[in-house]
Amino acid sequence: MESIATDQRHHLGFKAYQPLSSKVLVKYFKAQTFTAETVPNTEAEQVKILCDSDNWSAGIIRKNPLCIVHNSRHAPTRQESNLMHEFAHVILKHKMVGCDPQTGLPQRRQQDEDEAVYLGGCLQIPRRGLLWAVQKKMTVAQIALHFNASEEMVNFRINVSGIDIV
Template identity: 30%
Template sequence: MPPPAGFVKKHVTDLAYETREELGLSPFDRLEPLALAEYLAIPVRKLSELREENPAAADYFLTRDPAAFSGVTVFHGSGRVILHNDAHSPARQASNICHELGHGLLLHDPTPAVDGSGCREWDQVMEDQAQWMAGALLIHELGLVTALRRGSEPSEIARRYGVSEDMVTWRINMTGAYRRAHPAHR
């Protein structure tokens, strides 16, 4: 029987905050995804770097349908490399890279990208864990609650942490940060 969802989120959050601390970051500091990747010895490549190797695929995902591809972790033996779509905004790239780093921090095993019939393989639990990890790495709850108490708008918080307003709103909603920042408004 799997652990309750709250237990998994707590474990993932604790690991994210321990990782931030190892990098010397306070709850109020911005995490730089490429610095974390370097710390973890996980190379990160931009999709645009593959134009020479596979121009049709790279151009498709970079210009024709950038929303179709965000990032992927590619395994080679025990090593891994992250490939991300650098056509996305810098804030979205931060989320994409941290999502993939989340898979690494959580020691997720490699899975095939597609099944035998060519359909995409998807493990929803691993994807949810990696997404939660990305959010916790990028925006510490204490920093978020403190910013909300001080009256900061999501756009200000997004700029401070280098993330999208959508990420800030998601973290506010998923962590209950607004209720904790403004207990009288319950």
């Protein structure tokens, strides 16, 4: 996963320590992004469920052209990781396996979810970027700010990357 993220970032011209905005990926994949309010061809009832709920992050509603709906109720840093997660599905060429009856959003296999969680995190904060930040003695809050990520994401990345932070 780490090397897939490194390759993708390299391809886009980003070094490990540079923050990668989801906007760059949106442009690269020629994606259209929607919020629950702006998503086309959705029934009013479903729009209401999506608008009122925090319990969903994002989903790909069309593959070609790529259309992603994401939850604008989440904090901006979380919206970033939500989008990274969806692009991870795209990069890994995951298939959709039906729809959530509650939200109407596409569902996926648990293994695919785990992979996308991991790759999404690598894209946002690569291990080498994390090492760079730790060497610079940046705090978790500073790292989060630098990579436009949540502190939860920074802590997750520190844990799974096996990096010691003092």
